Amino acid sequence: xxxxxxxxxxxxxxxxxxxxxxxxxxxxxxxxxxxxxxxxxxxxxxxxxxxxxxxxxxxxxxxxxxxxxxxxxxxxxxxxxxxxxxxxxxxxxxxxxxxxxxxxxxxxxxxxxxxxxxxxxxxxxxxxxxxxxxxxxxxxxxxxxxxxxxxxxxxxxxxxxxxxxxxxxxxxxxxxxxxxxxxxxxxxxxxxxxxxxxxxxxxxxxxxxxxxxxxxxxxxxxxxxxxxxxxxxxxxxxxxxxxxxxxxxxxxxxxxxxxxxxxxxxxxxxxxxxxxxxxxxxxxxxxxxxxxxxxxxxxxxxxxxxxxxxxxxxxxxxxxxxxxxxx
Amino acid sequence: xxxxxxxxxxxxxxxxxxxxxxxxxxxxxxxxxxxxxxxxxxxxxxxxxxxxxxxxxxxxxxxxxxxxxxxxxxxxxxxxxxxxxxxxxxxxxxxxxxxxxxxxxxxxxxxxxxxxxxxxxxxxxxxxxxxxxxxxxxxxxxxxxxxxxxxxxxxxxxxxxxxxxxxxxxxxxxxxxxxxxxxxxxxxxxxxxxxxxxxxxxxxxxxxxxxxxxxxxxxxxxxxxxxxxxxxxxxxxxxxxxxxxxxxxxxxxxxxxxxxxxxxxxxxxxxxxxxxxxxxxxxxxxxxxxxxxxxxxxxxxxxxxxxxxxxxxxxxxxxxxxxxxxxxxxxxxxxxxxxxxxxxxxxxxxxxxxxxxxxxxxxxxxxxxxxxxxxxxxxxxxxxxxxxxxxxxxxxxxxxxxxxxxxxxxxxxxxxxxxxxxxxxxxxxxxxx
Numbered sequence: 167x168x169x170x171x172x173x174x175x176x177x178x179x180x181x182x183x184x185x186x187x188x189x190x191x192x193x194x195x196x197x198x199x200x201x202x203x204x205x206x207x208x209x210x211x212x213x214x215x216x217x218x219x220x221x222x223x224x225x226x227x228x229x230x231x232x233x234x235x236x237x238x239x240x241x242x243x244x245x246x247x248x249x250x251x252x253x254x255x256x257x258x259x260x261x262x263x264x265x266x267x268x269x270x271x272x273x274x275x276x277x278x279x280x281x282x283x284x285x286x287x288x289x290x291x292x293x294x295x296x297x298x299x300x301x302x303x304x305x306x307x308x309x310x311x312x313x314x315x316x317x318x319x320x321x322x323x324x325x326x327x328x329x330x331x332x333x334x335x336x337x338x339x340x341x342x343x344x345x346x347x348x349x350x351x352x353x354x355x356x357x358x359x360x361x362x363x364x365x366x367x368x369x370x371x372x373x374x375x376x377x378x379x380x381x382x383x384x385x386x387x388x389x390x391x392x393x394x395x396x397x398x399x400x401x402x403x404x405x406x407x408x409x410x411x412x413x414x415x416x417x418x419x420x421x422x423x424x425x426x427x428x429x430x431x432x433x434x435x436x437x438x439x440x441x442x443x444x445x446x447x448x449x450x451x452x453x454x455x456x457x458x459x460x461x462x463x464x465x466x467x468x469x470x471x472x473x474x475x476x477x478x479x480x481x482x483x484x485x486x487x488x489x490x491x492x493x
Numbered sequence: 494x495x496x497x498x499x500x501x502x503x504x505x506x507x508x509x510x511x512x513x514x515x516x517x518x519x520x521x522x523x524x525x526x527x528x529x530x531x532x533x534x535x536x537x538x539x540x541x542x543x544x545x546x547x548x549x550x551x552x553x554x555x556x557x558x559x560x561x562x563x564x565x566x567x568x569x570x571x572x573x574x575x576x577x578x579x580x581x582x583x584x585x586x587x588x589x590x591x592x593x594x595x596x597x598x599x600x601x602x603x604x605x606x607x608x609x610x611x612x613x614x615x616x617x618x619x620x621x622x623x624x625x626x627x628x629x630x631x632x633x634x635x636x637x638x639x640x641x642x643x644x645x646x647x648x649x650x651x652x653x654x655x656x657x658x659x660x661x662x663x664x665x666x667x668x669x670x671x672x673x674x675x676x677x678x679x680x681x682x683x684x685x686x687x688x689x690x691x692x693x694x695x696x697x698x699x700x701x702x703x704x705x706x707x708x709x710x711x712x713x714x715x716x717x718x719x720x721x722x723x724x725x726x727x728x729x730x731x732x733x734x735x736x737x738x739x740x741x742x743x744x745x746x747x748x749x750x751x752x753x754x755x756x757x758x759x760x761x762x763x764x765x766x767x768x769x770x771x772x773x774x775x776x777x778x779x780x781x782x783x784x785x786x787x788x789x790x791x792x793x794x795x796x797x798x799x800x801x802x803x804x805x806x807x808x809x810x811x812x813x814x815x816x817x818x819x820x821x822x823x824x825x826x827x828x829x830x831x832x833x834x835x836x837x838x839x840x841x842x843x844x845x846x847x848x849x850x851x852x853x854x855x856x857x858x859x860x861x862x863x864x865x866x867x868x869x870x871x872x873x874x875x876x877x878x879x880x881x882x883x884x885x886x887x888x889x890x891x892x893x894x895x896x897x898x899x900x901x902x903x904x905x906x907x908x909x910x911x912x913x914x915x916x917x918x919x920x921x922x923x924x925x926x
Binding site for chain 1: 596603890901
């Protein structure tokens, strides 16, 4: 190294230094700012289609805003105050959370189990793996309509099956818990396979030798699953939980189409399965056209999603923390 | 599996397509060759296809596109409201249902005042109350021209009536139920025979029928009085309709099918109920739901009580239309006596024009699906003597609450008294929203 440096011609530095220096500076600017430029389109689009509507919704929620009316009047936090004491709103919050828990918990457990099965040596493995995704590529509307018919009170197949084993017909649409179960089934039908594939991808990244040494130590399949697979899947599980939280709390199409007929947006005669997004729609559009009130619901939904997602992450971190210690 | 490069390319592709999509939305509608394209927004069945063809033939510069045929009013009205609110997207001619008209009338700035375009001369072409419904409260702006009215009858299944040992001939059936009490009594006889079907589809449609009929014959208003005060709990017509509906439910006559639900549609197919309150536009709905297999099994009798009107629509021209003059011409044509007869022949919507109602094309018409019932005579008989029911500003929201309360009693979730309390409280809440 030193020899080479000494061997450098003395006159050369001045012109050569300035040229590569400019290039170097450009290169530095390039490496420093290009990444931002590359991701800029997303953020630009997000600003236009995400941030702006978000801010506008907040603005609208502070007004008494009739969708057709000429001049909205500023009312401050009145819509929010009114919402806090609106039993129909809280009913929709409870419905949303109820359906969310009833659908997400079994869905993720089932997906984990499915992924574990798919991760074994199976004949026609790719076929099976693709097959679990089929419900997900089916249109939500089609799924919701078919399930709506399956869960019919009088002509539904589920009630017919229940009748075979001597259980009385259930009015799935006019019974709160029953409607939650029916809608959760629909959600699980669509999303279990999707989550299973995500879990499967993560499982494949777990080194085989971990299982091999565990097997040598005498760990059975179940023990391997709970002590190796699940802890190593933690980041993926966190991801799946957050995505499910966002999707689950914004549930609209399934419950909306599950309730057919006039004013289905109410989610049943006593609002048995009206979710928050449905309540938002009912207020912002038909029959109330109270845009300000609907926007306030939208913001509280946003807040609720943030809170639930935070709780999820905390709980999972706590759970995972214990396991990390034992690893 | 996927390398970094393809993924990056995919992202870039997605971003560009999204941008392209965004710019494509801004494109205008410039045909360039001088033809004007008029968009007509409707819901359900307006029966205008043949009329469009005729109009386009006589107006070479006009092309008509219809949107929304077969869609349900619940889907259509929020969409229309959004278009009006956004100032963009609505058709050049839009259909507005009577119950929703009040909301649109409250914000007349969204529509062209048809009185400024020579519509005043057309007054005599419409039943007086239908014309008045289209006017704003101060009478200075005409929002819409009337299309149809919804004279009410009672549709019934002859085969189920025969099975229960009841008369099946339409005049005899009409004589069975001069009043709603008689209707309940017939229902009890029917139910006693265990035909496997209920006497009627569900309580809400019947409730609305009784309410509109009672209100038409007595107060002239339903949930709101003519000064727009909410009178759910003080208008005797509402309570009377509620109590009669409770009698029907108590006697076990209701099939408990929610109107327009999938179960309701299935119940038509499976012959699960024997009667249904039948505004003139309902005949098309029955035919569609019960299907070809039930052709000739249905017939139409008089409605218990005395007449009544449910539904009917208007055609309006939104201010945002770029071809207002042409749109107004088209709306005038479609709502003319001739247009209304054409619509009736296509889909059975009962005209709101007295000239059309007197026309042999209407009075002599029969409906093969309903065993050749003289539908023209049955529905038009009451139409001209109809007394309109005034509807207040939040009519739709209030009606939704009251009908849902009726439905909770129908399903056995609430007692009749609890149901009434719910109806009144929830209606007040909805009206205040």
